[in-house]
Amino acid sequence: xxxxxxxxxxxxxxxxxxxxxxSAVDLVSDSPYVTLVDDTIDTSNTPLPLxxxxxxxxxxxxxxxxxxxxxxxxxxxxxxxxxxxPGGLPATDIEGSPRVVGGRVDRGAYESxxxxxxxxxxxxxxxxxxxxxxxxxxxxxLTAGANSIVFNIxxxxxxxxxVASNLDAISGDTTINGYTQSGxxxxxLDTGDDANICIIVEPxxxxxxxxxxxxxxxxxxxxxxxxxxxxxxxxxxxxxxxKGGSAHDxxxxxxxxxxxxxxxxxxxxxxxxxxxxxxxxxxxDGAGQxxxxxxxxxxxxxxxxxxxxxxxxxxxxxxxxxxxxxxFTNRGNGTNGIYLAGASNTLSDNVIGDNGNDGIDVDNTAxxxxxxxxxxxxxxxxxxxxxxxxxxxxxxxxxxGDNTITSNTIANNTNAGVRVVTGMHNKIRKNAIYxxxxxxxxxxxxxxxxxxxxxxxxxVDYANRGQNFPLLTAATGGHFSGQVNGTLSTTxxxxxxxxxxxxxxxxxxxxxxxxxxxxxxxxxxxPAIGTQGLANFAIxxxxxxxxxxxxxxxxxxxxxxxxxxxxFSACQAYVDDTLFANGFEGPGI
Numbered sequence: 001x002x003x004x005x006x007x008x009x010x011x012x013x014x015x016x017x018x019x020x021x022x023s024a025v026d027l028v029s030d031s032p033y034v035t036l037v038d039d040t041i042d043t044s045n046t047p048l049p050l051x052x053x054x055x056x057x058x059x060x061x062x063x064x065x066x067x068x069x070x071x072x073x074x075x076x077x078x079x080x081x082x083x084x085x086p087g088g089l090p091a092t093d094i095e096g097s098p099r100v101v102g103g104r105v106d107r108g109a110y111e112s113x114x115x116x117x118x119x120x121x122x123x124x125x126x127x128x129x130x131x132x133x134x135x136x137x138x139x140x141x142l143t144a145g146a147n148s149i150v151f152n153i154x155x156x157x158x159x160x161x162x163v164a165s166n167l168d169a170i171s172g173d174t175t176i177n178g179y180t181q182s183g184x185x186x187x188x189l190d191t192g193d194d195a196n197i198c199i200i201v202e203p204x205x206x207x208x209x210x211x212x213x214x215x216x217x218x219x220x221x222x223x224x225x226x227x228x229x230x231x232x233x234x235x236x237x238x239x240x241x242x243k244g245g246s247a248h249d250x251x252x253x254x255x256x257x258x259x260x261x262x263x264x265x266x267x268x269x270x271x272x273x274x275x276x277x278x279x280x281x282x283x284x285d286g287a288g289q290x291x292x293x294x295x296x297x298x299x300x301x302x303x304x305x306x307x308x309x310x311x312x313x314x315x316x317x318x319x320x321x322x323x324x325x326x327x328f329t330n331r332g333n334g335t336n337g338i339y340l341a342g343a344s345n346t347l348s349d350n351v352i353g354d355n356g357n358d359g360i361d362v363d364n365t366a367x368x369x370x371x372x373x374x375x376x377x378x379x380x381x382x383x384x385x386x387x388x389x390x391x392x393x394x395x396x397x398x399x400x401g402d403n404t405i406t407s408n409t410i411a412n413n414t415n416a417g418v419r420v421v422t423g424m425h426n427k428i429r430k431n432a433i434y435x436x437x438x439x440x441x442x443x444x445x446x447x448x449x450x451x452x453x454x455x456x457x458x459x460v461d462y463a464n465r466g467q468n469f470p471l472l473t474a475a476t477g478g479h480f481s482g483q484v485n486g487t488l489s490t491t492x493x494x495x496x497x498x499x500x501x502x503x504x505x506x507x508x509x510x511x512x513x514x515x516x517x518x519x520x521x522x523x524x525x526x527p528a529i530g531t532q533g534l535a536n537f538a539i540x541x542x543x544x545x546x547x548x549x550x551x552x553x554x555x556x557x558x559x560x561x562x563x564x565x566x567x568f569s570a571c572q573a574y575v576d577d578t579l580f581a582n583g584f585e586g587p588g589i
Contacts, residue, residue: 014039016081018062018108037279038082040107062107070112078112079146081105083226083249087348088284088316104146104173117146117175123153127164127204134167141171149174151181151199158197158231158260162204169216170225170245176213178229179252186229186252186288193292193324195229195252197259202234210237212267217274219244228252233264233295238302243274250282256295256331257323266295269302270333273342276308283316283350291318294331298339300355305341305366315347321355322387330354330387336361337377337389344369352377353387358395359413362423367400378413378436388412393436397421399461402563406430416442417512420463427563429496430516434503440512441557441567443467448508449567453532454490464564469510470497470537470556472572479578481542482549486569488558492526492533495558499541502553505571511555513568517541550576 018040040058063075070077083089083105093099093111106112120139123131133149140147153159159181178184178199187195203209212232215225223245231254232239239255242248255270257263270293271282282301283291293300300320304310320338323331332354338347341364352359352375359377362370378388393410394417396403401423409432410417417433417440420426433440443449443463451468458465472486484499497520500513518541524533543549553571 013037013086015085016105016107017041018064018068018077020062037084038080038107040077058107064108067110068108069110070106070108072112075112077107079104079106079115079117081107082247084247084279084281084314086314088251088281088286088289088314091286091288104175115148117148118143120147120149122149122151122161125153125159125161127162133161133201134163137168137170137174140174141168143172146173147175149176151178153181153199157181157183158200158262160200160202160262162202163207163209164204165208166211167209167213169214169219171216171219171223173222173224175226176228176230177226181229184229187290188287190287193290193319195254195288197229197231197254199229200231200233200259200262200264202232202265209235211235211241212239214238214241215243215245215248217243221246224248226250231255231259231262231264232270233267235267237268238272239267239270239296241269241272241274242277242280243272244277246278246280248273248277248280250280251284251289251291254292255300256333257292257329264295266297266334268296269298270294270296270300272302273304273310273313275304275306275310277304277310278312281314281316283314283318285317285349289317292323292331293318293320294323294333296333298334299336299361300333301338303338303340303342303345305343305364307366309366310342311344313342313345315345315350317349318351320350320352321359321389322351322353328353328387332356332390339363340370341367342370343367346371346373347375348373350375353379353389356390358392358419359389359410360394362394362396362400362403363398365399365401367396368402370403372403372405373407375408377408377410379409379411386412388414388436391415392419392442393417393433395419395421396423396426396463399423401425401461403427404563408432411435413437416440416446418442419446420444422461422463424461424463424465425563426464426565427559428557428565429498429519429559432514432516433568434512434514436512439506439508439510439567440555441565443567448510451489455532464566465560467558467560467564467566469566469569470558472554472556472569475554475572475574476577477541477549477574478576479546479550480544481540482574482576484539484541484554484556484572485537486556486572487534487536488522488524489532489534490524490558490560492524494521494523494561495535496520497522497537497539498557498559499539500555500557500568501548502555502568502571505553509570511553511568511571513555513557517543517554549574
């Protein structure tokens with residue numbers, strides 16, 4: 001790897017990289033905020049430590065060949081990286097070879113074919129004894145270093161491992177890879193799922209097992225569990241219970257529905273990230289990393305909060321409450337698709353529908369700093385079938401605050417699109433929110449919260465402080481572009497007013513926002529004593545295609561500098577005042 005030089009004042013993270021023996025400094029940073037995770041860097045000429053302190057830093061010779069490939073078996077790069085990178089690992093290395101060969105990914109751009117992990121092989125479906133999954137876990141727990149549990153069970157798919165009691169909790173760096181079983185294959189579809197899962201783990205008859213695979217609470221950061229290519233069902237507690245440890249990787253697994261003709265019974269919770277669990281990933285950017293997470297009696301994914309919240313985890317590119325046949329199928333979880341009580345987690349690119357309560361429930365004071373982005377929550381997914389969730393698309397409650405909900409499609413849910421019951425500084429911008437059963441954005445008490453003096457006394461953790469929405473007074477122009485006029489009455493300061501195309505108005509007269517058009521910053525001046533601040537605005541809008549504006553209704557929201565977003569405004573019809581039938585107008589005019 002060549003020198004790495006981040007730009008000044010930016011925040012960077014560098015994972016699985018090798019910067020060694022360069023002619024100049026191996027790592028230069030003008031920013032004080034660079035996160036290093038499992039990198040190899042010669043620090044003799046590098047100004048370390050950075051902030052925060054590096055994790056898993058190796059400063060010795062990585063032992064690479066002339067083409068910068070790890071030399072087995074002594075290269076420190078082999079099986080020493082992390083799978084927990086933003087968006088997940090790519091499926092292949094720089095040459096197109098599989099990105100993970102051993103128990104862990106290698107450092108650097110090349111993946112060695114050498115496997116430095118200790119292998120435990122499952123050769124039968126017995127509950128216990130030599131060759132069983134139970135024995136493989138026991139042996140892995142007793143073996144230092146990275147362990148891989150692989151499968152080589154004779155016979156055709158599926159292979160059902162029926163456990164009589166709880167398996168031992170994982171206590172070390174362990175990968176359980178169901179895709180090593182003959183006949184299995186990962187999903188290859190960008191939309192859909194054609195994975196062939198052969199290994200099923202469930203309780204047997206008269207079993208006392210309550211959980212499937214677990215990491216015990218209190219397990220340290222060195223306990224890292226990777227699970228891929230399994231189907232788990234029938235556990236009254238957790239299918240996979242990550243109650244401790246860190247840097248877990250759960251990808252390419254199935255929960256709920258039918259696998260190779262075998263019906264999976266419901267788990268209580270499919271995947272649990274317990275108190276304090278951090279830097280883990282469920283899913284990943286690659287199609288083969290997608291999990292099918294449905295059929296639980298409780299939530300599909302549970303991310304714990306309370307005094308030690310689960311934090312800095314990623315939930316990426318999963319189907320939650322939905323499966324796949326010739327199209328999407330119902331696999332709704334009994335309560336929420338995702339229950340989120342932790343902090344600074346990212347939920348992105350998931351399809352979430354058909355769950356009994358909310359698509360995502362952001363709950364409690366520990367639920368702060370989370371980002372919910374680019375998910376499809378209850379939407380039609382382009383196939384004409386609706387999979388709305390039983391209550392809201394996203395619910396924020398019990399003083400959850402400082403969360404960001406952006407660039408999602410939130411549609412067809414039985415209740416509101418986004419419901420903020422209590423909690424401040426929840427930013428809700430640039431989403432496509434439409435055809436929900438209640439308001440697109442609903443703050444505090446259900447129904448439209450009328451504008452009032454924003455600077456008045458409000459209850460503690462009042463939903464987004466009851467931020468007033470704009471009042472649109474006119475929207476006129478041509479086929480491609482026009483101008484929207486309105487006012488915002490609120491406390492002094494800078495605000496972002498976002499304009500949306502709607503799909504008609506609710507019975508209240510307030511709308512939803514199917515397509516974000518533009519955001520503009522406006523300043524509300526300091527008012528005269530005893531009055532509310534008031535700003536008039538005129539915002540130009542344009543589109544690349546004609547007639548999108550013509551005949552439409554527009555709505556708007558206001559977001560203050562602390563991230564409090566209002567409900568949608570009342571609708572305003574767009575008036576096309578073009579004089580000539582052929583327009584004489586181009587985009588942006």
